[in-house]
Amino acid sequence: MSMTELESANPLLDLTAEQLRAYAAAAMDRARRRSRGLTDAVDDSDLVRQHSRLMSPLVWDLAHIGSQEELWLVRDVGGRPPLRPDIDELYDAFKHARADRPALPLLGPAEARAYVAEVRGKALDVLDTAPMRGQGLTDHGFAFGMITQHEQQHAETMLATHQLRGGEPVLHAPPPPERRCAPLPEEVLVPAGEFLMGTSAEPWALDNERPAHVVDVGAFLLDTTPVTNAAYLEFVESGGYAERRWWSTVGWEHIQQHGITAPRFWRREATGWWRTRFGVTEPVPAHEPVAHVSYHEAAAYAAWAGKRLPTEPEWEKAARFDPATGRSRRFPWGDEDPGPEHANLGQRHLRPAPVGAYPRGSSPLGVHQLIGDVWEWTSSDFGGYPGFSAFPYREYSEVFFGAAHKVLRGGSFGTDAAAVRGTFRNWDYPIRRQIFAGFRCARDA
Template identity: 70%
Template sequence: MPHPQSEQNPSDPQTTAHDPASSGYTPAEAWIALEAARVRTAGLTDPVDEADLVRQHSPLMSPLVWDLAHIASQEEIWLLRNVGGRDPLRPEIDDLYDAFRHPRASRPQLPLLGPAEARAYAHEVRGKVLDLLDRAPGDDPLTRDAFAFGMIAQHEQQHDETMLATHQLRAGGPVIDAPDPPAAIDLPPDEVVVPAGTFTMGTSTHPWALDNERPAHEVAVAAFALDTSPVTCGAYMRFIEDGGYDDPRLWTDEGWRHRTDDGMTAPLFWQRDGREWLRRRFGVLEPVPPGEPVVHVSWYEADAFARWAGRRLPTEAEWEKAARHDPETGRSRTYPWGEEPPRAAHANLGQRHLRPAAAGAYPAGSSAYGVRQLLGDVWEWTASDFTGYPGFRAWPYREYSEVFFGPDYKVLRGGSFGTDAVACRGTFRNWDFPQRRQIFAGFRTARDAGPVARGTGAV
């Protein structure tokens, strides 16, 4: 989002997810979410030395130490000052950590807090937040259902995913690790057909939903077919071998320009070794697994693949209908599988693994239409531009969503293996420039409904 572990892992979805069937979020749940985010932040910053923390590993990303202090700065501004009415702790650094004032490429030149000072500042802020949590007024829209605290927990987890992407970009050996995700045991059919009809898109009731997820509204969707799993590395290899990167007819004009200017010939981090494809993943060079969802591809690459396959990217409304609509009840679910908070059996979330699970994994996480892996594993590019829903109201600040509305950004859905459950639900919307590849993004394809055809997710 553009603002795009340790062995004991409190960011495990089992410990941070909220049951949406309950009456609302409690201060205790908010504190659990805040602490889970902070433990994850430490797990991403403690394993590297000070030189790595202050180094810019890519002009697309901030130094890790900037993210560390920015997290604390936003927590202070929103919780201590706006909710608690406290005097500023470090007003002189507000400008340094304003993401809109300083592009990522220029942040290393700023007089940033050093690692020790950034950690001390974050610790001081968090200590004062704990004192505030139980005394925050429950009748204020900003604190009802502990919304502001949940917003900050989601903000920190979003930056944790950004820092995880920075780890993928850093040179050198591995400094973080996690067990492998589960294998796919029973493979679903390649595609399913979602019949025409209306469904409720977005939400007006989820206590921690952000402004671009609101309000709930009825959307009519024509019948379409959708891959049951994300497109795999094996399928993408066939696109490469068939000359997909060399055929301008498969690309939009802007996409072809980016492909040519950037010299793209494969997903980011891939390299060929003779007849074998290898990839670099968190400091390890390994063979590309053909049965795993492809990751680190831009919207332009996803769109070109879909054209090559004789298909297209799903619209955002199609993606959400396949993920949330229950044709038996006519209602829209919070998660593809229902209302139960995400568990390990449902989805690959929360950095419990450092790679996508095999395509077709997580049958317990299937939607009512039988579509798998709609949450977790890889963010999924959609065909849609990022815009507000009918009746959208920016709240509590325009810079979260509204300033990004328009044709420059494409919508991604579903979260990745690096997305925490607190910031991932069937209504959650992400967005980024269509040329971005460093994010944990993949895709699945769709087609207008008609004669049954083979999907593209199979190896």
């Protein structure tokens, strides 16, 4: 097969310009409804408060969403005059660290809401007439997809801020489905051979996902599901956090310095282990994927279990490769966009689902829950693919390349379908625990 034949095509490629506009408008509206829900759930004093130095005040995220939409859609694509050029620097994420943002002269809650509403009106005006074909920002509505993904990424960041805030619960959602399949094997064999990694055909894919390229991966065994709380608890109870031999030098120094002895938000009571989740304190659920663990904790567990973390190419091959056709799918289950039967996404539930809850979302090789529930740490450093080209600006990906950041894959229950796919790449510092991150293990075959 040629390179093109190895990659599954996105249905967006077949839409007319009017259909693309409708699709983009619906995606933007879904993102905005979520942003409003996350910010309307608390009062103004909560919106301007910094709940953790790791996170911005919620009101900064809200106005930043509007600022980026103004810059890219209203000014760049639409060629319209600026609405608020005076706040460009305030909401430039590279000019102000999160810890310093509360001291800035930020827009207040009412002003921020009015600003993002005005920007959205202008952006929709631009969408009505924007060409959906061409190069760069206008091709298949890329700029509108980029801004939708940006807002959804900040919505997940705001959701993480909600997890860090104190007080009574303000967010509510139904529980995820229970396990829907028979007990699964512990591991799945992923055969050796080449597969097509990344994408050159996904119209809303971001620069770090491009271009598609062939990668040869050796045979390996991968956990069928993410590591559960029950499995991770065995590591905790066996003294895993007290045994130096399981940890890298950097990881050991970090947990010693910060007194880390369990996943974040866990605590031991006389009756067992409990966790706090969006203001609710509850027993740690045994069958959910473990969450709020750092890369260092994930790697230490894997060593204790006699395994390792998968590399990024291994993860993507397990998620996308179809041995029957030799092609790389858009998602583990196929090429159609995620539905509620496939994966736990979009803040539909405020927790990971038990392992085995989404049999219709499994990959051709039988790996489950690769998309949704928890981001999964890989052992790979974040970097560009062969032939990488920064677009539309270096600060989206390229400035983060290097050993300081580890790659995470697959999305979480807080990730929207617009902001995750089989090629989507996330990255963070290996010490981060406030994000909705877990992992699964691998080993050589």
